[in-house]
Amino acid sequence: MKFTHLLGAAALSFGAVFSGAAFAADITGAGATFPAPVYQAWAVAYKEKSGTGLNYQSIGSGAGQTQIFNRTVDFGASDAPVAAEKLEAQKLLQFPAVIGSVVAIVNLDGVSANQIKLTGPIIADIYLGKITKWNDPKIVEVNKGSQLPDLSIVPVYRSDGSGTTYVFATYLSTVSPEWKSSVGAATSVQWPAGAGGKGNEGVAGTVKNTKGAIGYVEYIYASSNSLITTELQNKAGKFVSPTVPSFQAAAANADWAGAKNFAASMIDTPGDTTWPITSATFILLPKEPKSGTQAAEVIKFFDWAFKDGGAIAEKLHYIPLPEDVANRVREAWKTEVKADGKPVWTH
Amino acid sequence: MDATLSGNADPALVSARKPTGRVSDPVFVGILWGSGIFVLILLGLIIAMLFEGGLPALQEFGISFLWNTTWNPVTEVFGAGVMVFGTIFSAVIAVVIALPLSFGIAFFLTEIAPGVLRRPIGVAIQLLAAIPSIIYGMWGFFVIVPLMAAYVQPPLIEWLGPLPVIGALFQGPPLGAGMLTAGLIMAIMILPFITAMFVEVLESVPPMIKESAYGVGATTYEVYRNVSVPYGRTAMVGAVMLGLGRALGETMAVTFVIGNATRMSASLFAPGSTIASTIANEFPEAAPGSLKLESLLELGFILFVISFIVLALSRLLVRSRLKG
Numbered sequence: 001m002k003f004t005h006l007l008g009a010a011a012l013s014f015g016a017v018f019s020g021a022a023f024a025a026d027i028t029g030a031g032a033t034f035p036a037p038v039y040q041a042w043a044v045a046y047k048e049k050s051g052t053g054l055n056y057q058s059i060g061s062g063a064g065q066t067q068i069f070n071r072t073v074d075f076g077a078s079d080a081p082v083a084a085e086k087l088e089a090q091k092l093l094q095f096p097a098v099i100g101s102v103v104a105i106v107n108l109d110g111v112s113a114n115q116i117k118l119t120g121p122i123i124a125d126i127y128l129g130k131i132t133k134w135n136d137p138k139i140v141e142v143n144k145g146s147q148l149p150d151l152s153i154v155p156v157y158r159s160d161g162s163g164t165t166y167v168f169a170t171y172l173s174t175v176s177p178e179w180k181s182s183v184g185a186a187t188s189v190q191w192p193a194g195a196g197g198k199g200n201e202g203v204a205g206t207v208k209n210t211k212g213a214i215g216y217v218e219y220i221y222a223s224s225n226s227l228i229t230t231e232l233q234n235k236a237g238k239f240v241s242p243t244v245p246s247f248q249a250a251a252a253n254a255d256w257a258g259a260k261n262f263a264a265s266m267i268d269t270p271g272d273t274t275w276p277i278t279s280a281t282f283i284l285l286p287k288e289p290k291s292g293t294q295a296a297e298v299i300k301f302f303d304w305a306f307k308d309g310g311a312i313a314e315k316l317h318y319i320p321l322p323e324d325v326a327n328r329v330r331e332a333w334k335t336e337v338k339a340d341g342k343p344v345w346t347h
Numbered sequence: 348m349d350a351t352l353s354g355n356a357d358p359a360l361v362s363a364r365k366p367t368g369r370v371s372d373p374v375f376v377g378i379l380w381g382s383g384i385f386v387l388i389l390l391g392l393i394i395a396m397l398f399e400g401g402l403p404a405l406q407e408f409g410i411s412f413l414w415n416t417t418w419n420p421v422t423e424v425f426g427a428g429v430m431v432f433g434t435i436f437s438a439v440i441a442v443v444i445a446l447p448l449s450f451g452i453a454f455f456l457t458e459i460a461p462g463v464l465r466r467p468i469g470v471a472i473q474l475l476a477a478i479p480s481i482i483y484g485m486w487g488f489f490v491i492v493p494l495m496a497a498y499v500q501p502p503l504i505e506w507l508g509p510l511p512v513i514g515a516l517f518q519g520p521p522l523g524a525g526m527l528t529a530g531l532i533m534a535i536m537i538l539p540f541i542t543a544m545f546v547e548v549l550e551s552v553p554p555m556i557k558e559s560a561y562g563v564g565a566t567t568y569e570v571y572r573n574v575s576v577p578y579g580r581t582a583m584v585g586a587v588m589l590g591l592g593r594a595l596g597e598t599m600a601v602t603f604v605i606g607n608a609t610r611m612s613a614s615l616f617a618p619g620s621t622i623a624s625t626i627a628n629e630f631p632e633a634a635p636g637s638l639k640l641e642s643l644l645e646l647g648f649i650l651f652v653i654s655f656i657v658l659a660l661s662r663l664l665v666r667s668r669l670k671g
Contacts, residue, residue, distance in 0.1 A: 033631075060631025062640075069635060152520050159607030159620075161420070161632025169421075184421035187632040195522050195618040196607030198628060202488075209493045209523055 027297045030057040031064020031077030034163050034218060035098050035281045038318050039077070042301070042309045050304070052297055061163055061187065068092065068284045075298050076284035079163020080187060081263035091287045093336050094261045095329040096280035097302065099251050099319035101219040102167050103242040103277070105227040107207050108134065108149065112228065114241040117142045119233040120175030120268070120276065126214060127155045127172065128179060129193030134212060142233070149212075156206045156215035159196025161187040167267070167279040168216045174268045175276075216277075219247070220317040234276045235268045242275055247319045250278035256325050262332075278319075285337060292339025299333050299345040306330075394651065401645025404638060412645065418609040420629075425642035427649055429611050433526070433619040434650065437601065438594035440530025440615070442587055445538045449590075452538075453545030454571055469546075476539035484603035487532040488524075492604055495531075496523030500616050518614040524606035527615040532600050537590035544586035544665075548579035581664050588661030595654050598623040622650040 029039070036058035043054035059067075061078040068076025069090050077097070087094055104123065106116055122138055125131040131138060135148045158165045169185035183189050197206040200221040207215040207227075219242055222229050231239045240246045253269040256262070266278040283302065289295035305313075306329070310320035321329070333345050404425060405412055415426025452472065456465055500521035507517040519525075552575050560570045576583070606618020607628060620628075626643050633640040 062630075062632040062634045062637075066635040154520060154522060159602070159624075160628040161630075163632075186421045188420045188629055190417070190419040190421070190609055194608070195524055196628075198602050198607070202603070205488060206492075206524065209488075210496060 026053040026055060027075070027294060027301060028055045028057075028073045029064075029075045029077055029283075029298075030059055030067045030073045031284075032061045032079045032163055032281050033058040034079050034100060035077065035318070037220070038098055038309075038313050038316050041312050041316060042305045045309070045312060046301055046304055050300070052301065054301060060161070062161065065284070068286070071286065071290060074285075074289075074294050077281065078284060079279075079281050080166045081261065081282055082284065084261055087261055087284075093285045093287050093332060094263070094282050095285070095302075095332060096262050096264075096321060096325065097283045097305070098313055099247065099266070099278060099280050099321065101242060101247045101250070101275055101278045101319075102164055102171070102216050103219050103222050104230045104232065105204065105207055105215050105217055105222055106230055107211055107213045107228065108151070109211070111146075113226075114229055114231050115146060116230045117233070117239050118230050120171065123214075123232075124172045124176030124179045126153055127157070127191065127193060128176075128182070129155075142239075151212040154210050154213040155191075155194030156203050156210070156213050157191050157194055157196050158188075158199070158203055158216075160198050160202075162199075163187065163279075163281065164200070164216065164218055165189065167277060170265075170279075171267050171277045223317050232276055234272075234274045235270050236272045236274070238272050240273060240275055244314065244317065244319065246273050246275035247278050248322075249274045250276070251280075251319055251322050251325075256322075256328060262325075262329065280321075287336050287338065289337065289339055289344065292342075292344040295337055295339065296344040299337065303330065303333075303345075303347065394648075397644055397648040397651055401641055401648045404641040404645040407638060407641075412642075413649070416611045418625075420639055423638045425638065427622070427642075427646055429609050430620055430622045430625050430646060431649065431653075432611060433605070434595055434621040434623070434653070436619070437526050437529045437533065437605065437621055438591050440527060441533035441537055441594040442591050444531060444534035445541055445590060446587060448534070448538055449541040449545050449586075452542050453549055454575070456542075456546055457549040458567065458571070472539045472542050475535065476543075480536065480597060480600045483532050483536055484600035487528065487600060487604040491532065492523035492528055494523075495525075495528050496521045500527075504616065515613045516615045519612070519617050521616060522606060522618060524604050525614075525616045525618050526605065529601045529605040529619075529621075532604055533594045533597050536597060536600065537593050540593060541586050541590040544589065545579075545583060548582045548586070549575050552578045585661045585663075585665035588657055588664065592654050592657040592661060595621075595657065596623055596650060597621075598627050602627050622646045622653075626650075 036056065039054065039056045043056060047053045056077075057073075061080060064076040065078055065082065067073045076092075082092070082094055104118060108116070118139070119142060122131060122142070125138070132153055134151045134153055140148055166185060166187045169183065169189050172183070173180040173185045183192065195206060197203040197215070200217045203215040203217050204221065204225060204227055207213040217227065221227075222242070229242050231241050233239050249271050250266045250269050253271040253274055254264040254266045256264045259265075262280070262282070264280070266280065268276045269278075285295065285298060306321060306326040313320045330347070334343050337344050408415065408425065412426055413431065414428045416428035417424050417426045418429060419425070452468070456468060460468065500523070503517050504519070504521060508514050556578070557570055557574055560574045565573070601621055602624040605620060605624055607620050607624060608618035609620055609625070610617070612619065626646055629639065630643055633643055
């Protein structure tokens with residue numbers, strides 16, 4: 001009896017110490033690793049401005065979903081959109097926070113960035129193990145003028161489950177019927193060929209170690225490490241380099257109005273300058289939060305991020321949401337997130 | 348009270364102190380019991396959690412989950428075949444590499460090494476055991492993998508690949524990462540454990556027997572082969588099993604260098620995966636309540652059972668030696 005009292009008292013004082021130190025209004029989030037750098041950068045800037053801190057744990061989309069399903073955090077974050085019926089069952093609002101792109105990287109002697117041109121079907125055939133040499137006629141055909149070696153292609157993929165793989169595999173499913181029927185798309189898939197590296201750094205390292213390797217990483221990772229990226233053919237048939245304007249074109253050309261739960265596809269969207277492998281990363285917010293004030297703080301944070309966080313996002317090579325998409329998200333906050341029947345945020 | 352503080356050995360006070368002992372002793376014993384039981388409960392709960400969590404996967408796929416070689420997260424068809432094979436294959440490679448090295452080091456330390464060298468080498472081996480596994484992983488990834496890809500694998504593939512039967516072990520492109528590299532890294536990791544037990548066993552060989560052998564004219568090698576090793580054979584097998592057990596569960600270092608492919612291949616150079624590496628790779632993105640998560644928990648349970656069997660065997664062998 002006494003012991004439980006003692007424990008209770010200890011827990012109370014512990015709690016008091018912690019809440020006192022961390023200020024009551026701090027918000028907590030957990031999930032996707034891909035947007036973690038920008039969430040953390042936003043958190044620092046936002047804390048300076050508003051005094052409200054964000055404690056974001058980048059533990060992976062799956063684990064982030066578990067945490068928000070159990071309501072142990074204020075918001076969850078997921079790279080792949082969550083199925084509509086699951087959102088319904090868990091009473092969650094899903095909205096995009098920031099946009100990122102996936103690029104292909106290669107290791108070939110004497111090849112500079114964006115010198116090699118590739119098409120979606122070629123990449124799909126490489127990862128299916130059907131194109132095995134760099135001087136395959138299909139690759140030579142789109143790379144007239146470049147000298148391609150008689151070298152085995154080693155496809156490298158993410159061995160850990162990741163939103164990056166989900167986006168990349170979705171792209172391959174879109175451009176290659178054979179990929180769609182034999183492999184498909186998910187956060188990890190059964191790769192018919194190649195070797196896996198853990199995380200962006202694992203893929204980049206394996207590509208760097210292996211002559212003739214090809215891999216895929218998030219653009220932020222490729223650009224901050226000066227990796228050898230390739231050009232890619234988009235839906236309009238044009239070859240484009242992975243640059244911020246080409247990602248923005250993808251975001252602008254996506255069908256946001258017709259998308260349910262903001263899960264608009266930015267894979268292989270039309271437009272001459274569009275980069276074909278682009279996707280949003282999502283936030284999951286309870287529609288009937290336990291604490292209305294906490295939910296309002298989360299919304300305030302993302303409202304600020306949409307308004308003033310664009311420069312920080314771009315500096316880290318993410319694409320901020322287009323203005324009209326941000327306004328759609330604000331509308332959803334107003335109408336869908338309610339505590340005791342009243343909207344928690346009304347700006 | 349004052350008398351107690353001043354430390355007077357008054358017999359009346361000594362007996363007066365006893366009641367405290369009467370109270371504190373059962374409490375102390377109770378705490379000890381609690382600690383002991385706690386371990387059992389903890390172990391039981393972990394087994395129960397893994398079993399219960401993985402049960403849906405077992406019900407879905409049946410007992411063939413154990414040897415089915417498909418691991419397809421898209422169609423949600425899962426089987427442990429590739430991982431079970433990879434786990435055992437890489438661990439066996441590790442033991443095959445570590446065993447002769449351990450024999451050499453242990454015998455060198457106990458018989459040959461001059462006193463000045465004995466300590467530094469002994470400490471160096473202990474330090475190998477103290478290096479965190481993630482460091483081995485990084486070292487393997489950045490140093491060993493490129494070396495294997497450039498210098499070890501190409502000639503082996505060229506020379507041994509065309510041979511019948513054993514040629515199957517040396518197929519595929521020289522990726523660097525793969526079963527052999529994983530086994531090599533793990534061999535270094537389990538080396539200290541096997542060596543330490545070998546040294547212990549060799550030191551426990553009664554000097555009289557060895558001296559007698561030398562006395563009848565046996566050479567160092569003959570004493571080693573015919574006296575020391577037979578004397579400690581069972582315990583040595585136990586030590587190897589212990590190393591094997593450690594290699595089975597190794598996670599981080601293996602994930603870095605094994606190439607992480609969920610395809611079955613008999614080649615030493617082919618990328619593969621182990622149970623532990625698959626769990627490390629897939630767990631963070633496994634959605635709650637999904638068949639994938641349940642399959643991963645089932646994988647964990649299988650690893651638990653394999654490790655348990657190996658550990659039980661090793662204890663049995665080591666103990667039989669100690670009793671003898």
